[in-house]
Amino acid sequence: MPTHTPMPPQTRNRTYGQYCPVAAGLDVIGDRWVLLIMRELVAQPSRFTDLRRALPGLAPNLLTERLRDLQAAALVESVDVSESSSRSIYQVTDKGLKIIPVLRAVARFGVDYLDPATTPNLPAEGLSPARTARAFLLPWLKPGAPHMRVRLTVPDGSSADVVVDGRRTDITDADPGVAPDVELRTDALALSDVRRTGAPLEATLAGSPTAKDKFLKTFDLVIQ
Known part of the structure; x- marks a missing residue:
């Protein structure tokens, strides 16, 4: 029998409610900032502070919420840096790596709408x-x-x-x-x-x- 992954509880109240793989995917990764968080974590495991630095427009409480949802969806996991430290890093799971072709497809689509003149966070040095x-x-x-x-x-x-x-x-x-x-x-x-x-x-x-x-x-x- 084929199996399916139930939608994480945190996102059930935001579901599109459609029996469609596009809609089901957006139930999990369609919220604002989610793909950018995944973009950062696909590149490298990151601390909470690293993500805040990379995504300066994202409020800390919203980042916490998004990371919690991604963990519930088994796309991201939190790993303790060491037994002697309470600090942890976030990294993508094997399941989360499936987002890579999605990120690349969005990049190919989005480049047509890219305008350096309207991107305030573009560093002067590039x-x-x-x-x-x-x-x-x-x-x-x-x-x-x-x-x-x-x-x-x-x-x-x-x-x-x-x-x-x-x-x-x-x-x-x-x-x-x-x-x-x-x-x-x-x-x-x-x-x-x-x-x-x-x-x-x-x-x-x-x-x-x-x-x-x-x-x-x-x-x-x-x-x-």
Whole structure:
């Protein structure tokens, strides 16, 4: 017999009440801030204070409520940092990792509505390389992508490595002891313009001709 996951008690009073998978999914992740909380936790386990720092417009009491609902839905779990400390971190569960393709689909949809002029929380120095990769590279990653290590370097000189192995993708601090297949030097605003318009990317791409061609096809980019 097929099984189903009952809706967590906290969200029953907010249900759409429709026998539809879209509606049922929105019963769990459709509340304001939920997808952004999941975006942060998919990137890395975080303390409550880390989430507050990453989501400055989210009130502490509402963050507590959203985390409680996500735990009830078995998408997030709280883990004690150590036996000697009362502090804990929040992390996504295996079930919660199913949100990754949803986040990437929303990113591809939302980029058409992205306007730096109306985004007050955009840092003057731009996004970090890791955030830039998650926002403007990974959502366009082709299924079954070949193994590669991509180093993304932003104008302030900081870098992150995007490691693709065909089944999963990790983003780590750039490892100076490991040479990437390609290095892309650009920033979030340039990539967002490309994703919105489909125009060629004005950037520096270093690597062998074969590696550069593989990278451009894998992430659906054209370099000017």
